[in-house]
Amino acid sequence: REKLESFRSFGGAQSYPSRTKDGDQVDFSTGSVGLGAAVTNFAALTQDYLRYKDMLPKDETPGRMVALVGDAELDEGNIYEALLDTWKHDIRNVWWVIDYNRQSLDGMIDAHLFRVIGRFFRAVGWNVITIKYGRKLHDAFAKPGGKSLKKWLNDVPNDIYSALTFQGGAAWRKQITSDMEGDNALASLLGEYDDDQLHDLMTNLGGHCMEAVLSAFESVPNDKPTVFIAYTVKGYGTPLQGHKDNHAGLMNVPQMDAF
Structure with missing residues (x-):
C-alpha cells in the first residue's frame, strides 16, 4: 500500500519496471521507449x-524470452530496428504479447x-497470432444473429467501442440496436442478455479470456519468434475501463469503494 500511495515518487512504485527501484523481481528495466521489448530479442x-x-549445460532446455508490449510502444523506432535484427540473425525463442487495447x-x-x-x-519472419475474441463471444457468434454481432464488433470505431466499455450494458444495447436497425435476429440475440450480462459479453475480448490465450500459446508451431496481438480493454474490471482519461486517472472514493 505504501508503495502505491507514493506512486512515481522516491521509494514508491514506478510507472515502468525497474531492477533498482521495484521490490518485485524485474528481469529488465524498461521505460516508455520500447526498450523492454527490444532487449528480449538480444537476450535470445x-x-x-x-x-x-x-x-551452457548441454542438457538445459533453451529458455523463451517473453515481453508484454503496450500497443503504443510500437510507435517507437528502436522496436523496428530490433525486429530487423531478429531476421538478420535468425533469432529463436522470443514471444511478444501485444496488449492491444x-x-x-x-x-x-x-x-x-x-x-x-x-x-x-511477417516480413521479418515472425509467426503472427491474433487473439481477438474470448469464448463467450465466440459462443454468441454461433447463435442466430451472431454473424451480425461479429460484423458490428469488427466495424465499430475504436473510440466508440472504448466509450461503450465505460458506459455499460444499456449503452451497448442502444448503440448496437441503432446501428443494426431492422436486424431481427440480432435484436433477439441481444434480448437473451440483461444489461450486466451484455456488458460482460461485449468486453469478453481475447486478451481477457484465459482459454483463448492458452489456446493461442499452445498453437505455436515452432521456435520461430512469435507475436500475439491480444485485444483487451484498457483498465479492464475497474470503474475507469475504456475511459479516454484512464491512463493516469484516479478513481474517486465511491469508485474505489465499488472496486
Whole structure:
C-alpha cells in the first residue's frame, strides 16, 4: 500500500519496471521507449551464442524470452530496428504479447494498426497470432444473429467501442440496436442478455479470456519468434475501463469503494 500511495515518487512504485527501484523481481528495466521489448530479442541471441560456444549445460532446455508490449510502444523506432535484427540473425525463442487495447496516453490508436503490425512482423519472419475474441463471444457468434454481432464488433470505431466499455450494458444495447436497425435476429440475440450480462459479453475480448490465450500459446508451431496481438480493454474490471482519461486517472472514493 505504501508503495502505491507514493506512486512515481522516491521509494514508491514506478510507472515502468525497474531492477533498482521495484521490490518485485524485474528481469529488465524498461521505460516508455520500447526498450523492454527490444532487449528480449538480444537476450535470445545471447542465449544462442552461449549455447553454440558450449558455455551452457548441454542438457538445459533453451529458455523463451517473453515481453508484454503496450500497443503504443510500437510507435517507437528502436522496436523496428530490433525486429530487423531478429531476421538478420535468425533469432529463436522470443514471444511478444501485444496488449492491444487501442488506447494510449496520447489518444486512440489508429484503427488499422493491427494490419500494419501483422505485415511487418511477417516480413521479418515472425509467426503472427491474433487473439481477438474470448469464448463467450465466440459462443454468441454461433447463435442466430451472431454473424451480425461479429460484423458490428469488427466495424465499430475504436473510440466508440472504448466509450461503450465505460458506459455499460444499456449503452451497448442502444448503440448496437441503432446501428443494426431492422436486424431481427440480432435484436433477439441481444434480448437473451440483461444489461450486466451484455456488458460482460461485449468486453469478453481475447486478451481477457484465459482459454483463448492458452489456446493461442499452445498453437505455436515452432521456435520461430512469435507475436500475439491480444485485444483487451484498457483498465479492464475497474470503474475507469475504456475511459479516454484512464491512463493516469484516479478513481474517486465511491469508485474505489465499488472496486
